Each structure stands twice: as structure tokens, then as C-alpha cells.
Amino acid sequence: MKYRTYARFAALALSLTLLTACGPKEENDAQSNPDGSISSSQGSASIPEQSQPDLSLPESSQPDASQPDASLPDKNQEDSENPPVEEPVAKKSLSLNSSDFSLFKVGAAYQLKAESKPEKGTYTWTSDNEAVAKVSNKGLVTAVAPGNAAITVTDSKTGLTASCIVRCKFEADKPASGGSASSGSGSSSSGGNSSSGSGSVSTPNSGSVDLSAFYSTVTSNHQFGMLSLADANMIKDVYPGLSDVKTNQCLPYINMMTMNSGEIALVEVASSGDVDTVKGVFQDRIDAQVAGGAFYPSAIEAWQNNSRVVSKGNYVMMVVHEDCDAIVNEFNALF
Known part of the structure; x- marks a missing residue:
């Protein structure tokens, strides 16, 4: 009887020694529930589980909407790198088929022709000395008397003018x-x-x-x-x-x-x-x-x-x- 009592005390002392040596259990040690499930003793709700993302921070795979997306072209940058090309403006001109010619008889004629670029309007023909040479509204120049005259054509579309000299070289009284x-x-x-x-x-x-x-x-x-x-x-x-x-x-x-x-x-x-x-x-x-x-x-x-x-x-x-x-x-x- 004494031996059993001694053995129990010895076992109790050994248990206390072991408990003292191992210390208290971790707070997050798992415990078995009566229904066989395991629950954790760690209960801090402030730390999220690893399986669920923290919605308060943006995921690295999603762009930050507050910053410009580098993958999209910057229109202002494109405009500066590729300025618009201005279409060349066609140069306006008016010319005659002759700048200087001669007529040798009263009534002798010469057909002047005008050319406008890029487009033409109505031509107006004038002579600065109709006593020497006349010009029709079609540009036909006719000699009247000896002398020189300037024939001018004006294009109503462009407002440009072109001139030439006609020289009437003959004797006025020649029969x-x-x-x-x-x-x-x-x-x-x-x-x-x-x-x-x-x-x-x-x-x-x-x-x-x-x-x-x-x-x-x-x-x-x-x-x-x-x-x-x-x-x-x-x-x-x-x-x-x-x-x-x-x-x-x-x-x-x-x-x-x-x-x-x-x-x-x-x-x-x-x-x-x-x-x-x-x-x-x-x-x-x-x-x-x-x-x-x-x-x-x-x-x-x-x-x-x-x-x-x-x-x-x-x-x-x-x-x-x-x-x-x-x-x-x-x-x-x-x-």
C-alpha cells in the first residue's frame, strides 16, 4: 500500500517537472473539438487569412487608374512628332504665246493666245495705242499704222495681267x-x-x-x-x-x-x-x-x-x- 502511494506521488512529481520544463502551450495550438473538428486558439481578426487578398491595397496585376496608362498612345505627343503636312498651293500664272512680234502691212494680223494656271477666267484684251494696233476680244491683233503698241490681257479669275509689244513696221503712204x-x-x-x-x-x-x-x-x-x-x-x-x-x-x-x-x-x-x-x-x-x-x-x-x-x-x-x-x-x- 505504501509502495503504491509512493509511486503515485513520484508520478505526480514527474508530471509537474515535465510541465514546468515544457512551458505553457502556444496560443495558436489547435484543439480538438468534441465533434472531431479542429479549431485554432489563435483569434486575432485583424490579420487576414492568406487565401483572401487585402482589398484595401491594389493588386499588382491591375493598373492604377489614377496614373496614365503607358500602353496607350499620347495624342499630344503624336501630334508634336507628326505635325500636319500642308498641301502645296498651286502657283498662279498668266502668259502669252509671244512677248514681241512685228506686222508689216496695214491690216496684217497676229493671233495672241493666253494661258492661265491653274485655272482661267474671262480674258479682257486692251491696246495702249489703238491708232497703231487694235486687238479683238479674242486676242487678234491688227496693224493700223506704223509704230509700237502694248497689248495687255487680264484674267478675271486671278486678276493677273500679261503684256507683249507689237511693232508695226511699214510706210504709211506705201501704195x-x-x-x-x-x-x-x-x-x-x-x-x-x-x-x-x-x-x-x-x-x-x-x-x-x-x-x-x-x-x-x-x-x-x-x-x-x-x-x-x-x-x-x-x-x-x-x-x-x-x-x-x-x-x-x-x-x-x-x-x-x-x-x-x-x-x-x-x-x-x-x-x-x-x-x-x-x-x-x-x-x-x-x-x-x-x-x-x-x-x-x-x-x-x-x-x-x-x-x-x-x-x-x-x-x-x-x-x-x-x-x-x-x-x-x-x-x-x-x-
Whole structure:
């Protein structure tokens, strides 16, 4: 009995010793509940569980709405880096096809042409000396008396002006010569610079009109293609029948370019009875070109619409040019 009592005390003392050595249990030690579940003795509600995010702090995966999003382009920065490109403004201009030309007879005419860029309005033409040269509302300048005049065109759209000088070089009291006129009609047009070739040209008689000088005047006032004076063989091919007519002056200038859209032929016959023959030869030339000889549609149209055959006394002219009517006026003014 004593031994059992001693053993119990010894066991109790050992238990107290062990309890003292181990100390108190941690507050967060788990305890078993009667229903078998485990509960924690740690109860601080101020610390959130790790499985739930703290909503008071923004997650690192979500952008802060208070700061600009660097992933979106800054429009102001783009505008500064790429300034708007200004469209170039078309330069306005007004020009004439000639700045200085001469007329050698009362009634001689020259067709001025104006060009506006980028657009045109209505043109107004004026002469500062109508006693010397007049100008129509279409830009046709006509010589009145010896002297100089300035022709000016004004564009109503742009307000720009362009001017040129006309020099009327002739004697006011020089008598006119020549005979009655008869005219024919044909067709066609052209453009370009002119040059003359070589050929056999008769020297005009004293008192006759110098057709070579007239050709030089015409081709300086009106731009043709590359013209060449036809020789005897070419005259037979291009103007069949012309070589059979006796002439004092025979100057057929042919356009040597493939697209033949400009030509002029000037003839003074020895006998007035051959005037109609020469006019017929010239008309045949026009008809052949219109029928397909000119080949290109634009050239055919030019021969059809801008050609003329005219005569004054023993003088006959065929001209194919866009300024054909102005050239006819210059031809008539020779007589």
C-alpha cells in the first residue's frame, strides 16, 4: 500500500517537472473539438487569412487608374512628332504665246493666245495705242499704222495681267498693189517650231510681193512643225500637177514629221489663168490628207478643220495651222 502511494506521488512529481520544463502551450495550438473538428486558439481578426487578398491595397496585376496608362498612345505627343503636312498651293500664272512680234502691212494680223494656271477666267484684251494696233476680244491683233503698241490681257479669275509689244513696221503712204481676190476652203491644224529647207526659189519681180519674206514673217509669228522646202521631186509626189504650172515664185513648205499637222505653200503664177489650177492642186493635197494620208486621227482632224486655200491676184496660198484664219488675214494684208 505504501509502495503504491509512493509511486503515485513520484508520478505526480514527474508530471509537474515535465510541465514546468515544457512551458505553457502556444496560443495558436489547435484543439480538438468534441465533434472531431479542429479549431485554432489563435483569434486575432485583424490579420487576414492568406487565401483572401487585402482589398484595401491594389493588386499588382491591375493598373492604377489614377496614373496614365503607358500602353496607350499620347495624342499630344503624336501630334508634336507628326505635325500636319500642308498641301502645296498651286502657283498662279498668266502668259502669252509671244512677248514681241512685228506686222508689216496695214491690216496684217497676229493671233495672241493666253494661258492661265491653274485655272482661267474671262480674258479682257486692251491696246495702249489703238491708232497703231487694235486687238479683238479674242486676242487678234491688227496693224493700223506704223509704230509700237502694248497689248495687255487680264484674267478675271486671278486678276493677273500679261503684256507683249507689237511693232508695226511699214510706210504709211506705201501704195497697195494686187488684183481681185477669190478664195477656196479646205481643212486642218498644227504647232511647233519652224525651219526651212533648201529648194529652187524664183526671185520675185520688181513690185511683186516677196513670198519668201512673208513666209519668214508667218513662221516667226506662228509656230509650225519642222517645215522643209520641197524640191522638184517632192513637188511631183506631194503636189501632182504643180510642176506643170509656170510660176514666178513657188514655195511649198512640207512638214517632214510623221504626224504631219502643219503646212504652208505659197505660189505666184505667171498667168492668172493658172490660179484655179494651183488652187485645185492644193485642195487635192488637203483631201488626200483627210482621206487618211495624215494617218493619225489628230492630224487628220487638223487637216479637216484648220486648212485654207486663198488667192489674191496671181498669188495663191494653202495653209494648214490652228491659226489659219489669222494667217489668211496676214496674207490678204500684203495686197
